[in-house]
Amino acid sequence: MEKNFVKPSILPGFMELTPKDQIDFNFMLDTIKKNYEKYGFVPMDTPIMEKSEVLLAKGGGETEKQIYRFNKGDTDISLRFDLTVPFARFVAQHMGELNFPFRRYQIGKVYRGERNQKGRFREFYQCDIDIIGNGKLSIVNDAEIPAVIYSIFKELGFENFKIRINNRKILNGFFNALGISEAGDVLRTIDKLDKIGEESVRDELSNTLSEEQVTSIMKFIMLSGNNSELINSLEQLGVEDEVFLDGLKELKSVIEYIGCFGVPEKNYIIDLKIARGLDYYTGTVYETILDDYPSIGSVCSGGRYENLAEYYTNQKLPGVGISIGLTRLFYQLREAKLLKSKDRETLCDVIIIPMNDDLNYSLETANKLRAAGIITQVYFEGGKLQKKMNYANKLGIPYVVLIGDDEIKDNVLTVKSMLSGEQAKKSVDEVIEELRK
Amino acid sequence: MEKNFVKPSILPGFMELTPKDQIDFNFMLDTIKKNYEKYGFVPMDTPIMEKSEVLLAKGGGETEKQIYRFNKGDTDISLRFDLTVPFARFVAQHMGELNFPFRRYQIGKVYRGERNQKGRFREFYQCDIDIIGNGKLSIVNDAEIPAVIYSIFKELGFENFKIRINNRKILNGFFNALGISEAGDVLRTIDKLDKIGEESVRDELSNTLSEEQVTSIMKFIMLSGNNSELINSLEQLGVEDEVFLDGLKELKSVIEYIGCFGVPEKNYIIDLKIARGLDYYTGTVYETILDDYPSIGSVCSGGRYENLAEYYTNQKLPGVGISIGLTRLFYQLREAKLLKSKDRETLCDVIIIPMNDDLNYSLETANKLRAAGIITQVYFEGGKLQKKMNYANKLGIPYVVLIGDDEIKDNVLTVKSMLSGEQAKKSVDEVIEELRK
Numbered sequence: 001m002e003k004n005f006v007k008p009s010i011l012p013g014f015m016e017l018t019p020k021d022q023i024d025f026n027f028m029l030d031t032i033k034k035n036y037e038k039y040g041f042v043p044m045d046t047p048i049m050e051k052s053e054v055l056l057a058k059g060g061g062e063t064e065k066q067i068y069r070f071n072k073g074d075t076d077i078s079l080r081f082d083l084t085v086p087f088a089r090f091v092a093q094h095m096g097e098l099n100f101p102f103r104r105y106q107i108g109k110v111y112r113g114e115r116n117q118k119g120r121f122r123e124f125y126q127c128d129i130d131i132i133g134n135g136k137l138s139i140v141n142d143a144e145i146p147a148v149i150y151s152i153f154k155e156l157g158f159e160n161f162k163i164r165i166n167n168r169k170i171l172n173g174f175f176n177a178l179g180i181s182e183a184g185d186v187l188r189t190i191d192k193l194d195k196i197g198e199e200s201v202r203d204e205l206s207n208t209l210s211e212e213q214v215t216s217i218m219k220f221i222m223l224s225g226n227n228s229e230l231i232n233s234l235e236q237l238g239v240e241d242e243v244f245l246d247g248l249k250e251l252k253s254v255i256e257y258i259g260c261f262g263v264p265e266k267n268y269i270i271d272l273k274i275a276r277g278l279d280y281y282t283g284t285v286y287e288t289i290l291d292d293y294p295s296i297g298s299v300c301s302g303g304r305y306e307n308l309a310e311y312y313t314n315q316k317l318p319g320v321g322i323s324i325g326l327t328r329l330f331y332q333l334r335e336a337k338l339l340k341s342k343d344r345e346t347l348c349d350v351i352i353i354p355m356n357d358d359l360n361y362s363l364e365t366a367n368k369l370r371a372a373g374i375i376t377q378v379y380f381e382g383g384k385l386q387k388k389m390n391y392a393n394k395l396g397i398p399y400v401v402l403i404g405d406d407e408i409k410d411n412v413l414t415v416k417s418m419l420s421g422e423q424a425k426k427s428v429d430e431v432i433e434e435l436r437k
Numbered sequence: 438m439e440k441n442f443v444k445p446s447i448l449p450g451f452m453e454l455t456p457k458d459q460i461d462f463n464f465m466l467d468t469i470k471k472n473y474e475k476y477g478f479v480p481m482d483t484p485i486m487e488k489s490e491v492l493l494a495k496g497g498g499e500t501e502k503q504i505y506r507f508n509k510g511d512t513d514i515s516l517r518f519d520l521t522v523p524f525a526r527f528v529a530q531h532m533g534e535l536n537f538p539f540r541r542y543q544i545g546k547v548y549r550g551e552r553n554q555k556g557r558f559r560e561f562y563q564c565d566i567d568i569i570g571n572g573k574l575s576i577v578n579d580a581e582i583p584a585v586i587y588s589i590f591k592e593l594g595f596e597n598f599k600i601r602i603n604n605r606k607i608l609n610g611f612f613n614a615l616g617i618s619e620a621g622d623v624l625r626t627i628d629k630l631d632k633i634g635e636e637s638v639r640d641e642l643s644n645t646l647s648e649e650q651v652t653s654i655m656k657f658i659m660l661s662g663n664n665s666e667l668i669n670s671l672e673q674l675g676v677e678d679e680v681f682l683d684g685l686k687e688l689k690s691v692i693e694y695i696g697c698f699g700v701p702e703k704n705y706i707i708d709l710k711i712a713r714g715l716d717y718y719t720g721t722v723y724e725t726i727l728d729d730y731p732s733i734g735s736v737c738s739g740g741r742y743e744n745l746a747e748y749y750t751n752q753k754l755p756g757v758g759i760s761i762g763l764t765r766l767f768y769q770l771r772e773a774k775l776l777k778s779k780d781r782e783t784l785c786d787v788i789i790i791p792m793n794d795d796l797n798y799s800l801e802t803a804n805k806l807r808a809a810g811i812i813t814q815v816y817f818e819g820g821k822l823q824k825k826m827n828y829a830n831k832l833g834i835p836y837v838v839l840i841g842d843d844e845i846k847d848n849v850l851t852v853k854s855m856l857s858g859e860q861a862k863k864s865v866d867e868v869i870e871e872l873r874k
Contacts, residue, residue: 039813044456045462089446092445103814144817380581
């Protein structure tokens with residue numbers, strides 16, 4: 001009988017990994033999770049589907065067109081397009097059950113029906129943290145966020161990266177002092193400085209601003225120097241706008257405290273150009289750039305906002321947070337050959353290969369190894385030894401334990417290191433000790 | 438200005454947890470994950486959305502009505518309703534990149550638009566493992582699966598549970614020997630024995646079968662005794678059907694090896710009534726029942742199948758696997774007050790409360806604690822000490838470190854155990870040592 005098979009494939013724009021990549025991906029995800037937890041963030045998990053009216057309470061914007069939205073029966077459903085909106089909904093909904101400051105992390109998939117292009121995914125992981133205050137929230141939190149970013153990228157194996165820090169109040173106050181009331185367009189323009197260059201930014205600004213205004217802005221965003229020099233330059237600008245001065249004070253605090261959190265000077269820098277596109281950031285903003293691969297863009301961004309859940313409650317909930325777009329980051333690191341790969345097809349530390357039909361001793365050994373925290377697989381299938389060794393080799397399992405008549409009789413294990421090729425007889429305890437290293 | 442707020446709420450039939458429950462849920466999930474990994478299963482992650490034609494290749498059935506299916510542009514999309522179909526698709530699609538036997542675990546959300554009722558969820562976690570052979574797969578794998586189940590439920594804090602084991606070939610062969618060619622209905626009927634009782638099963642069978650057939654079946658499914666007694670009884674039934682004998686041989690092997698895997702006798706039992714609804718199981722089948730709460734039903738089920746991916750490839754891929762429906766399990770344990778709760782609102786081991794404005798020493802201390810693997814939060818907000826202690830207390834943080842002028846001067850920490858109420862001055866190293874315990 002001829003069968004008609006359905007071609008096994010996934011939707012375009014979705015990422016799916018085979019074991020080696022998945023192991024690398026999970027290592028990154030686990031590293032992020034562990035560091036979020038280390039700083040006292042609690043886990044959260046919200047449904048992937050929400051009521052459209054709730055998810056789109058803010059409405060409008062580019063994102064709305066990309067949303068996966070459908071009806072099931074009478075229900076108008078949307079898939080979440082970020083983790084921030086569900087978080088705002090969650091906090092407003094569960095206010096009474098939460099303790100503030102509330103620190104949560106959430107790692108989960110979000111959905112955007114973006115145009116299908118290389119490096120852009122329609123399903124991707126976001127890894128978010130936020131600290132929310134009830135009514136107010138200390139500026140020191142803004143200094144701790146870079147410490148979390150630092151811990152993560154350090155542990156992921158990166159040395160050369162910079163957390164760029166700015167404060168929206170400095171920008172807003174500065175523009176205000178220049179008599180520019182609608183700073184939105186200006187912010188969007190200067191945000192493009194790295195992409196389009198100084199001249200193009202100047203040209204674009206000149207469309208709507210006076211020459212004097214453009215000159216001031218260009219001078220401002222081209223200010224350079226180390227962190228304390230920049231703070232100095234900002235103080236010496238003589239801007240007397242209160243919002244500006246408030247932002248400068250905040251930025252000074254943040255920069256002062258970051259050092260106490262153990263972040264090395266070379267890993268954070270004030271960057272006055274950073275505004276972040278999202279319109280709800282109101283204070284500190286962050287971007288993170290890999291020095292050796294700036295073209296990848298920011299690998300971790302976020303900032304301070306006045307009011308997390310303004311569409312759901314009149315409770316004032318200021319917060320500060322960041323997001324790592326892990327799927328995109330993983331893809332880009334892999335493409336750029338920057339991924340620190342484990343180069344493993346399995347998590348196994350050891351595989352036991354029984355050489356005869358008597359499995360008891362092999363299974364007992366496996367039990368002991370597992371009880372000692374060693375990830376152990378037993379090879380149960382038939383076939384020649386060579387085939388079994390090939391299997392261990394292809395999977396990248398570092399140790400093979402061979403068990404035949406002699407081993408059972410003498411109560412020992414023949415252990416082969418697949419890296420060194422060395423082979424020796426050892427007791428279970430010796431093997432456990434060696435593998436634990 | 439009056440604002441119209443959108444009421445923050447989620448869709449009916451979805452589960453969302455606040456921190457205390459989420460921590461308990463994640464403990465269960467992590468325990469399952471860790472044990473899956475311990476036995477050499479590799480992680481896998483597939484998209485939540487798939488092409489409808491791929492996901493529904495098998496077609497028909499009750500499940501199809503429940504599927505979340507919609508169009509985005511020209512694309513007919515469905516949300517996965519289990520992890521098995523995507524896994525079959527994955528293996529068929531990536532055959533050449535995988536090494537067999539292929540052991541994978543997948544923990545992820547699946548979607549079914551079930552009728553809204555207590556304890557049933559439209560989004561729920563499944564935690565699956567499968568071992569897939571290329572062409573064939575040793576029966577010893579079928580004996581290892583109960584060892585994995587045992588490890589998990591033991592570590593989750595359960596002592597009294599039973600893994601019920603049967604073999605579909607025994608059932609099929611037995612019915613065949615009785616001249617019953619279409620065993621499907623009979624299987625479905627006897628599967629209901631626990632629910633509807635002996636008499637009702639007998640009545641239902643009598644609708645289509647002869648008295649002699651019904652008597653034989655009832656005698657068969659009421660066979661009792663311990664595992665070796667049951668094997669004996671089955672051998673003495675004198676059934677000569679080859680499928681039956683093959684199944685009996687497999688069951689004997691499985692029962693023999695389970696012991697070697699370290700599963701205590703009291704935790705596994707042959708149960709000839711178990712058939713499992715799913716029509717692709719062809720050999721060993723499992724259910725897991727909590728002795729003290731049988732009404733919860735099976736908390737972990739699965740079995741052996743001939744052919745994983747028959748709709749996508751003509752490659753024969755036999756496998757054996759299980760699934761834990763974690764969302765439902767968590768809900769039921771919580772409802773039945775059987776959940777071993779951590780009773781914590783945070784994962785924090787310690788909170789540092791600075792008593793003056795000098796944060797340096799507090800932040801340095803936090804860095805040291807975190808570097809030692811201790812989950813540490815620093816309280817940055819203003820307010821009275823009592824308010825800060827209340828916060829620590831409400832979150833259930835076991836240790837509070839107080840840092841004021843004296844502590845900074847003397848380079849010590851004042852540590853309060855929130856459990857014992859004891860308070861003492863200690864060095865950072867002493868605190869680390871105490872907290873590591």
